[in-house]
Amino acid sequence: MSILLALLLQVGPDPMAGAMQGDDLVRDRPPRPSAQTQTEQESLNPTSAWLVRCLDQLAEDAARAHAMAQIRRSEVTGPDRVLANHCLGMAATELGLWDDARTAFLAARDETPADEARIRARFASMAGNAALAGGDPADALGLLGQAQQDARAAASAPLQALAAIDVARVLVTLGRSEEALSALEEATALMPERSEGWLLKATLLRRLDRLGLAQEAIEQAARLAPTNPEIGLEAGVIAVLAGHDEAARQSWQSVIELQPESLAAATARDYLAQLDPAETVPAPTTTNEEEPSA
Structure with missing residues (x-):
């Protein structure tokens, strides 16, 4: 050492x-x-x-x-x-x-x-x-390029993945979404067991209107970190854009149940309020009609 x-x-x-x-x-x-x-x-x-x-x-x-x-x-x-x-x-x-x-x-x-x-x-x-x-962001991209070179020289997959994720964030800021997606592909290939890369990939794919691929990415993120509220929020957004309101409702409700006092839960409540009210089964009613007398 x-x-x-x-x-x-x-x-x-x-x-x-x-x-x-x-x-x-x-x-x-x-x-x-x-x-x-x-x-x-x-x-x-x-x-x-x-x-x-x-x-x-x-x-x-x-x-x-x-x-x-x-x-x-x-x-x-x-x-x-x-x-x-x-x-x-x-x-x-x-x-x-x-x-x-x-x-x-x-x-x-x-x-x-x-x-x-x-x-x-x-x-x-x-x-x-x-x-x-x-x-x-332009200077950030150059510095993060140095980080990528150093991480490769170190043969450290975690550092390479971290640098790739940071590069992706900068590229999104610069409006270079396809390059950002390539960086996230690299990050998830280097560290497939980390949920962060899959979550960011799902978000970017959703913004690019590639909902099928976004769904695959968010499902992988959820498998890796099932209690992460940010994943639950994104899963709901992808679901509602795909026309699956009930799945979205379930995702956002799970966020509220997991961390009811969190900022993520507050966001989930806002999202739920924008959906049509869930269909409810009316409670059974009883009548108090008197039986006819003999």
């Missing part, structure tokens, strides 16, 4: 932010040490100790973490500077400073050694997403 990866893995849960299930960065991480062991480890490893403090500060005061990372970045080099840029990008993201976030994540990627392709791919993806959030 490289020095940089080891440092990232020491800082606690999800130091790279947004790791996918099955990602090497998650799978290879050892159990979080106890408080005493953590203290001993920090005394031996000031670099990872600093990143722990910066990320902890991020949860309490993002502006302070941002300043802390800027100072650190100006004082160090090598892996220390990579980690300073990482925390700086995270703080800028929390503050909505998308240009700062993009610049910091890209610097972290560029200053990560070339043989650390997995980490370079992650930072490039984070830079691309920051660019997209900042309203620059």
